[in-house]
Amino acid sequence: MCTEEKLQFFLIPPYCKKLGVLNEIDHETTEDMSLAKIEVSNPSRILQLVKDLTDKSTKKLEIKINRYLKRECESNFVFMINLHSVSEEAVVQVIQEKILDENIRKVLSEGTINNILTFQSNITKSCDQLDLKIQELVVEIVPEGTGEVIIVPVLAKEHREDDISPVYLVCIVTSSKDGIYISKVVSETFRYCLSLLLNTRQCEEERRLKTECQSLLLVARKLFSHLGHLSDLLKEIMTEARRLTNAERCSLFLLDPDHMHLVAKVFDGVSPADHNTEVRIAADQGIAGHVAATGEILNIKDAYKHPLFYKGMDEATGFKTRNILCFPIKDENGIVGVAQLCNKIGGHFDYFDEEVARAFSIYCGISIMHSLVYKKIQDAQARSRLSNELMMYHMQVNQQDVLDVTMCPSEHEVPGFSLFNFTPRKILWKESPCFVIEMMKDLGFIDTFRIKIDTLARFVLYVKKGYREVPYHNWQHAFSVAHFAYLALKNFQLVEKGYLSKLEALAYFVSCLCHDIDHRGTTNSFQQQSNSVLASLYSSEGSVMERHHLSQTICTLNTEGCNFLDSLSHDDYVKCLDLIKDMILATDLASHYKIHAKQLNMAQEGFNKTNAQHRYYLASLLMTCADLSDQTKDWTETKKVAQLIYAEFFAQGDLEKKMGKEPANMMDREKASIPDHQLEFLRQCCVCIFKILATIFPSAKVLVNAIKQNILCWESSKRIFDKYCVEGKTSYEVLTSEELELEVQNTLESIKE
Structure with a gap:
């Protein structure tokens, strides 16, 4: 603490007090300052000074101004204190003509800079009337016993015209001139130099900000290159934080919201994993806890005097903490962690360090958030791979299974197998893969495309295992659909008459076989309403299940040993996959209804074999007919299929009720009227589709007639449904009853008579 005897401060604000002919700065708007007289300065020397102030560095400008003031005031010692109103700091960067290696900074008390404006007009002031930090700064710089110190504040307008703030304190030590003379010299000097000095200071600030921005962009690039490994990312964050703020040590804590703890992932620049330790701090304790709770930066100049500082860590490590800059790391949802920097090299963490920390924390939050998300994705992918490995293990088709199909001794000849009225569900489940191979042989695919039998057999067995054991959309359904494709290709002579190429025919048969792999027994709308994983993957494209x-x-x-298409040329292989894609997606009835009118026009106008659109419409029609081919079988088979379909529908309806949703009537076992739903489906959908097919291929009329016969059966069943539903039975219970079968059979016999 200085005393009146040691230092004498003369405080004469030249720009706001009337001195001689100089008017107060507040009156600049009423009197042109350019007309103010120079009372004590030599005009030629001031002009020479202004001429020499060409440097782009405020430090070099201060050297020249110090040299000029030292000569004009006949002083032994001159320096300038920069006042920063935003950061509330006093900074000395040049003493006399020496540029300091490290700027001397003092954080001022709140309101200190504004208080300088309240100085009275008397000349002499004692040192205890100045801010303590300014006193300490002056005492630190001025050699003891040097003599009297005169301080002159230099004021400038801020951005607002009516706002004035001190920007410099000019310190003149041991001068032979009196205070009034010195005040006038400083006033006249800065009248011509201040704008240049402030503009240069502003340019330096902009250069500093530009450099910081470039540094932060480089930091961002470094951070995002470590997203794949959280520990490396956090180490890089702390390395860059230390570099940007010139700190000795750093720690980074991530918030564990489940246990309300801050967990040190990088402590003092070292990952805890390197020491097999974990540092945990309660989220509401200590400096880091306070920052996590408030979300505000905490800049502590003296750690040992702060009530939240825990000295035990220093005692345990032997590290002496002087000051701390602790800042939160946030993502879009809130605080994810806290970074703590210790011991600013060469001084205290200042306002600019805080600004860097704020900007840096944004990059930290974004990179940590993306790293955690990336880690979750990696974990999910790893779990998916493990699940796939487990699934493939249980789905594994061993060589013996393949041999059982390829070397099967049975001839697989069943009467009527190639007729439309044949019921493919009669084929034994175990023998069905053999029949798939036989159908492909009969259609000429094996020889035409040089397909390896063992590869094809393995593919078919994997497809068979890919179907779930749901009531209807299972392997039996797939086999039935593929059987219809076989019937259509054979009976309509689709390849021989040029309706389909051989490659299109192969794609058609394979698509029918695979069109419902891994069906979950639920509809597309259910997948979307339940926000399932499948919906999240495919809902934006439509046709989720397909x-x-x-x-x-x-x-x-693509499973090893299953690519039976590998003998195709590259172009044919790509084309075949594109055809399979279009045909499987065509099994979505919603897609069918979009092109139904165009298919009808195509049939009425005549199929054009050279028209690409016609070929696409025909392929889609063939897929839909194959998918609905169960409705073209006899009544007994159709009724069995209906039992399977409604078992699946009602299971979905039960799930929807558990989800708090109201299922459609056809999905609700309590409300469904099965014969009415079946009649609506057959009349409005099936008959229309198969009539188009029969228009193109007249021999398909047998399919239309079969559907009409089933319509009669469902109409005759309504009486028995109504009878038993009145007695309290559900529609599904009636469907599975023997009475229904007898009633319909009697109706059919009466029709024949």
Whole structure:
């Protein structure tokens, strides 16, 4: 603490007090300052000074101004104190003509800079009337016993015209001139130099900000290169934080919201994993806890005097903490962690360090958030791979299974197998893969495309295992659909008459076989309403389940030893996959209804074999007919299929009720009227579709007639449904009753008579 005897301060604000002919700065608007007289300065020397102030560095400018003031005031010692109103700091960067290696900074008390404006007009002031930090700064710089110190504040307008603030304190030590003379010299000097000095200071600030921005961009690039490994990312964050703020040590804590703790992932620049330790701090304790709770930066100049500082860590490590800059790390949802920097090299953490920390914390939050998300994705992918490995292990088709199909001694000849009225569900489940191979042989695919039998057999067995044990959309359904494709190709002579190429025919048969792989027994709308994983993957594209079936088909084809299409040329291979894609997606009835009118026009106008659109419409029609082919079988088979379909529908309805949703009537076992739903489906959908097919291929009229026969059966069943539903039975219970079968059979016999 200085005393009146040691230092004498003369405080004469030249720009705001009337001195001689100089007017107060507040009156600049009423009197042109350019007309003010120079009372004590030599005009030629001031002009020479202004001429020499060409440097782009405020430090070099201060050297020249110090040299000029020292000569004009006949002083032994001159320096300037920069006042920063934003950061409330006093900074000395040049003493006399020496540029300091490290700026001397003092954080001022709140309101100190504004208080300088309240100085009275008397000349002499005692040192205890100045801010303590300014006193300490002056005492630190001025050699003891040097003599009297005169301090002159230099004021300038801020951005607002009516706002004036001190920007410099000019310190003149041991001068032979009196205070009034010195005040006038400083006033006249800065009248011409201040704008240049402030503009240069502003340019330096902009250069500093530009450099910081470039540094932060480089930091961002470094951080995002470590997203794959959180520990490396956090180490890089702390390395860059130390570099940007010139700190000795750093620690980084991530918030564990489940246990309300801050967990040190990088402590003093070293990952805890390197020492097999973990540092945990309660989220509401200590400096880091306070910052996590408030979300505000905490800049502590003297750590040992702060009530939240825990000295035990220093005692345990032997490290002496002087000051701390602790700042929160946030993502879009809130605080994810806290970074703590210790011991600013060469002084205290200042306002600019805080600004860097704020900007840096944004990059930290973004990079940590993306790293955690990336880690979750990696974990999910790893779990998915493990699940796939487990699934493939249980789905594994061993060589003996393949041999059982390829070397099967049975002839697989069943009467009527190639007729439309044949019921493919009669084929034994175990023998069905053999029949798939036989159908492909009969259609000429094996020889035409040089397909390896063992590879094809393995593919078919994997496809068979890919179907779930749901009531209807299972392997039996897939086999039935593929059987219809076989019937259509054979009976309509689709390849021989040029309706389909051989490659299109192959894609058609394979698509029918694979069109429902891994069906979950639920509809597309259910997948979307339940926000399922499948919906999240495919809902933006539409046809959720169909796209999943396609994906599983390609996955199965890519399974080792299953690619029976590998003998195709590259172009044919790509074309075949594109055809399979279009055909599987065509099994979505919603897609069918979009092109139904165009298919009808195509049939009425006549199929044009050279028209690409016609070929696409026909392929889509053939897929839909194959998918609905169960409705073209006899009544007994159709009723069994209906039992399977409604078992699946009602299971979905039960799930929807558990989810708090109201299922559609056809999905609700309590409300469904099965004969009415079946009649609506057959009349409005099936008959229309198969009539288009029969228009193109007249021999398909037998299919239309079969559907009409089933319509009669469902109409005759309504009486028995109504009878038993009145007695309290559900529609599904009636469907599975023997009485229904007898009633319909009697109706059919009466029709024949």
